[in-house]
Amino acid sequence: MPTRTPSALWAHQFRRSPESKATLQHQIRQMLVAAILDGQLPPDSALPSSRELADQLGVARNTVVLAYQMLVEEGYLLSRERSGHFVNPEMLQGLHGLTARQPEPGPGAPAGEIHVRPEWQKRIVRPPSAQRNIVKPTNWQNYAFPFIYGQFDQSLFPINDWRECCMKALSIMEIRNWAPDLIERDDESLIQQIRTRVLPRRGVFAMPEEIVITNGCQQALYLVADLLCGKRTTVGFENPGYPDARNIFENRNAHLLELPVDGEGIDPQRLSGSLARCDYVYVTPSHQCPTTATMPIGRRRALLELAQRNDFVIIEDDYESENTFSGTPHPALKSLDTADRVIYVGSLSKTFAPGLRLGYVVGPQELIRELRALRRLMVRHPVAYIQRAFATFLALGHHDALLRRLAHAYKERAQALMAALDTHLPEARYVPVAGGASCWVEGPPWLDSARLADDAREAGILIEPGGVFFADEAERSPWFRMGFSAIKLEKIEPGVRALAQVVRQQQPS
Incomplete structure (x- = not known):
């Protein structure tokens, strides 16, 4: 009963x-x-x-x-x-009957035999957890002053527009387009929107077979490195530069040749000897990571000429191309390429919602074909439903409207941040912000940015210490990065004022 x-x-x-x-x-x-x-x-x-x-x-x-x-x-x-x-x-049925049981010894096994567990530390050749990474608290939204990069402000998220696109993707006619296994293919409507609406803004024109969708820029870089890099591969890498990209190339056993960065990115003429030794050169020319410097046209042309002369390929990470205060993105390095010397990596979700994980690679057809085959071994394809919803988001003009709102909001926040730094931390220097969503700050020579980040966190302030961006972390401890995409405008000035108090506490007597 x-x-x-x-x-x-x-x-x-x-x-x-x-x-x-x-x-x-x-x-x-x-x-x-x-x-x-x-x-x-x-x-x-x-x-x-x-x-x-x-x-x-x-x-x-x-x-x-x-x-x-x-x-x-x-x-x-x-x-x-x-x-x-x-x-x-x-x-x-079968759910509650499953209980944890010790495996019974097999026939003929002696009673009390000790089962030796594998020593995983010896088996894992290159532990990813040992890499130096940017660290961001998972509960960053609970902090009063989250000056961190790569997160979003919920008040700027276009909830109704995105909901509309998701509902359209759930219609009976649309479900049959994304519900099947696409295997190596991508959503055709998203590819079309990228090549006709997104790439032309960057001066890039590509055919559908020259584009592949990825789970964000991160997977795009991993696919490229996995396909092209080995023990005999030399990759020229910006210093300071993007830590995750550095980890990806090192994980594929590539030799990294550090290329120092100044206020205009890397200098091809000064570094021509080093560049000649490279098989690939990784750059972030529109907004250099982390300094936010923009590489001028002259240097871009010089880099392409050296690539042609010395037979190396450029990997352009255009992760923040859409975040410009003028509303007009800088022309991509890829837009100047006439000899397939540039592999272009872009993001669709960084300005929208980083959690969506949508990126893409543009390159010659034979390269994209192999990247698709390689991606199939990893994830087959990014979530087709998200692809279809985002294609609709682009087609209805919601993405363009969002970029205009973000440009206005980020410009206000950048101006407030620079003004607050001038007022409360006049001893610090920073790269003037003309786009993007972060500010690269150099504190006084005695400042330890790692210690500053720890002490600031205790006071409810989140910043990103700069050492992780350098090849030698001990070299540049005074540098730190302050993001402003996730912090409200009215919080910026009091946040910098509170940070200045923490800095003063570290000042040697």
Whole structure:
């Protein structure tokens, strides 16, 4: 006979949170599913009537009725006429019988035999966790002054526009386009939007077979490095430069040749001897990472001429191409390329929502074909539903409108940040911000930016110490990066003022 669960259990289990954005119906369903899957409800046990449970939880009866109906449709509950709702035994079949057991010794194994575990530290040839990375607290949104880069401000997110595009992608006619396994293909409408709406703004023109979609710039760089780099490969790399890209190339056993950066990026003429030794040169010419310097046209042409003369290929990471205060992006290095000397890596989601992870690579057809084949071994293709929704977002003009709003908001924040630094940290120097979403700051010579970041975090301030961007972390401790994409305008001045107090505390007597 089915057992009846005490109603008091539900009053205890249900934690009605005023901060939760989920509906009461969703919260009740979540509570019941958790109780079933966690084994608190045995198979075939009876649930309270909808009226009884509603009284216990202090909600409308219809809310409980709808929750029960959804769980019946999903197979968690069975509805029996005139008897009520019961936990479906088939849903739990084999679930609660799975308990952790020690493996029994095989036939002939001696009693008490010790099972030796593998020594994983010896087996992992190059542990990724040992790499130097930019560290950002997962709870950064709880800090009063989050001067971190690469996160977004929820108040600037186009919720209604994105919801509209997601709903369109869920229509019956659209589902058949993205629900099947695309294998090596990408969403054709997204490729079309990139080549006709995104790339021309950067002066780049490409055919569909010259573009491949990736899970952000990060995967794009990994695919390129995995395909092209080995123990005999030399990669010219900006110093300071993007730590994750450095880690990716080193992980593929490439030899990195550090290329010093000045106020205009790398200087091809001064570095011509070093560049001649490279197979590939990785650069961020539009907004150099992390200094934000923009490489002038003269240097870009010189770099392309050296690539042609010395037979090396340029990997252009245009991660922040759309973040310009003027509204007109800088022409890409790729736009000057007439000999397939540039592999172009771009991002679609950095200005929108970094969590979407949408990037792309533009290159010659034979390279893109191999990148697609390699990507198939990793993830087959990025989520097709997101591709289709973002294609619609581009086609309806929502992306262009968003870029205009971001340019205005980021310009205001950049001006406020520079003014606050002038007022409260006059002893610091910074690269003037003309685009992007970060400011590269050099503190006094005695400043330890790693220690500053730790002390600032205790005061509710998040900054990024600059040492991780350099090949030799010990060299440049006074440098740090301040992002402004995730911090409200009115928080910038008090945040810099508070940071200045932390800096003063470190000043030698």
